[in-house]
Amino acid sequence: MTVLILLFNAVSFFLSLWIVIPAPIFSLLPLSVGAPEISHWLVLTNTIALLFTVFRLKSLPILIGMIFALSLSLIPIAQFPATAQQASSAMKSSLGEQRVLPGFRSAPFVLLDAFRGIPKAEIRQTLNIPVAQSDNVPLTMNVYRPMRSGKNPAIVMIYGGAWRAGNPNSNEEFSRYMAAQGYTVLAIDYRHAPRYQFPTQLEDIRTALEFIQQNADQYEVDVDRMAIMGRSAGGHLAMLTAFATDAFPFRAVVNYYSPVELTEGYNNPPFPDPIDSRDVLRNFLGGTPIERSDLYRQASPHQQVRSNLPPILLIYGGKDHIVESKFGRGLYEKLKQNGNNAVLIEIPWAEHAFDAVFNGVSNQLSLYYTERFLASTLK
Numbered sequence: 584m585t586v587l588i589l590l591f592n593a594v595s596f597f598l599s600l601w602i603v604i605p606a607p608i609f610s611l612l613p614l615s616v617g618a619p620e621i622s623h624w625l626v627l628t629n630t631i632a633l634l635f636t637v638f639r640l641k642s643l644p645i646l647i648g649m650i651f652a653l654s655l656s657l658i659p660i661a662q663f664p665a666t667a668q669q670a671s672s673a674m675k676s677s678l679g680e681q682r683v684l685p686g687f688r689s690a691p692f693v694l695l696d697a698f699r700g701i702p703k704a705e706i707r708q709t710l711n712i713p714v715a716q717s718d719n720v721p722l723t724m725n726v727y728r729p730m731r732s733g734k735n736p737a738i739v740m741i742y743g744g745a746w747r748a749g750n751p752n753s754n755e756e757f758s759r760y761m762a763a764q765g766y767t768v769l770a771i772d773y774r775h776a777p778r779y780q781f782p783t784q785l786e787d788i789r790t791a792l793e794f795i796q797q798n799a800d801q802y803e804v805d806v807d808r809m810a811i812m813g814r815s816a817g818g819h820l821a822m823l824t825a826f827a828t829d830a831f832p833f834r835a836v837v838n839y840y841s842p843v844e845l846t847e848g849y850n851n852p853p854f855p856d857p858i859d860s861r862d863v864l865r866n867f868l869g870g871t872p873i874e875r876s877d878l879y880r881q882a883s884p885h886q887q888v889r890s891n892l893p894p895i896l897l898i899y900g901g902k903d904h905i906v907e908s909k910f911g912r913g914l915y916e917k918l919k920q921n922g923n924n925a926v927l928i929e930i931p932w933a934e935h936a937f938d939a940v941f942n943g944v945s946n947q948l949s950l951y952y953t954e955r956f957l958a959s960t961l962k
Contacts, residue, residue, distance in 0.1 A: 588635045592649060595628040599652040602932065605904045607855040616934045620943025623697045625656035659932040659944050667691040670928045670952050677926045681955040682962060686764055691951040692944060701942045704763035705730055714794045717774060722787055725751040725770040726802050727762035736808035736961035739795065740770040743815030745858060746784060746867045747776045754814065756941045764954060767804050769795055773820070777866035781882050788824050792831055808961045812837035815906065815936065822884035825893060835960035836895040837953060840935055842906050843914045844885040846872040853904045888917045894924040896956045898949050900933030928952060
């Protein structure tokens with residue numbers, strides 16, 4: 584029994600450390616991403632471990648260790664109220680009173696959902712729709728729709744993956760959730776680096792947008808009420824698409840933790856840098872900023888900001904060690920300087936790709952404000 588208690592305590596202590604320790608290498612990234620998002624579970628396990636220590640182990644060093652672990656697991660919970668208040672103020676400042684529709688999240692964090700998962704509703708889905716064949720690479724699209732028929736506001740979804748991996752199945756839980764809220768979600772595809780370098784990806788997105796417009800009736804898309812959204816590399820491509828001078832007239836843009844200033848990202852990578860950011864950028868753009876300065880500029884959403892852009896929601900993790908949150912703040916400031924309507928939400932405990940844990944602390948917060956942002960701009 585003592586051995587099992589020690590093992591239980593050690594695992595709980597080890598996982599809690601990753602709430603504050605950044606991943607030094609890619610293989611450890613799931614720990615630093617996931618630990619803050621399951622902090623409610625860690626509070627529970629650390630509390631149990633603490634009780635085991637007091638009543639069974641009776642060891643002062645272990646007791647101190649478990650108190651430390653419990654304090655780490657409480658960090659997201661302690662920071663949550665102020666973060667939610669700041670997010671609410673940012674939303675109200677930019678959008679006024681938001682529309683709250685039936686089926687919306689009741690609160691930025693629901694403890695029951697954190698343990699059981701966010702309930703799923705029935706939807707219609709059509710997968711692997713052929714969109715184009717580009718250089719013998721098939722490009723497909725997934726469509727997620729509510730059960731009721733009729734035209735819906737639409738969300739064009741672009742997946743992340745450092746421009747070199749991923750497919751339209753990515754973030755399916757989010758796509759299904761938004762479809763249940765009354766949207767047609769169109770998860771599109773693009774060719775990957777390093778074989779296909781920028782701006783190939785933008786060409787593929789344009790091809791997908793043309794396909795969507797041509798088949799809007801079939802997929803129940805209201806082309807007058809469309810948003811574009813992406814995460815990481817996908818958010819980067821979504822912004823470049825929406826910021827173009829000849830862009831489709833999207834009604835909203837949603838960007839989760841995407842790179843926005845690629846030259847600065849190359850010259851000053853995060854530390855630690857678990858994905859080797861410079862290698863990723865060289866693969867995407869075919870060289871360094873010195874070698875491809877114009878291309879780095881063209882591929883940086885920060886450099887493409889202009890006036891009269893659609894409203895944009897920016898969500899970044901304060902502990903992101905792939906795309907640092909300072910880039911999101913810089914983009915937000917430039918958008919506002921150019922007279923655009925923008926909302927910035929920074930989640931202080933969150934790492935990159937925090938929403939991989941769909942019912943986690945950060946994604947519940949993000950989902951709460953994302954659905955309200957989209958309802959205010961599309962419905």
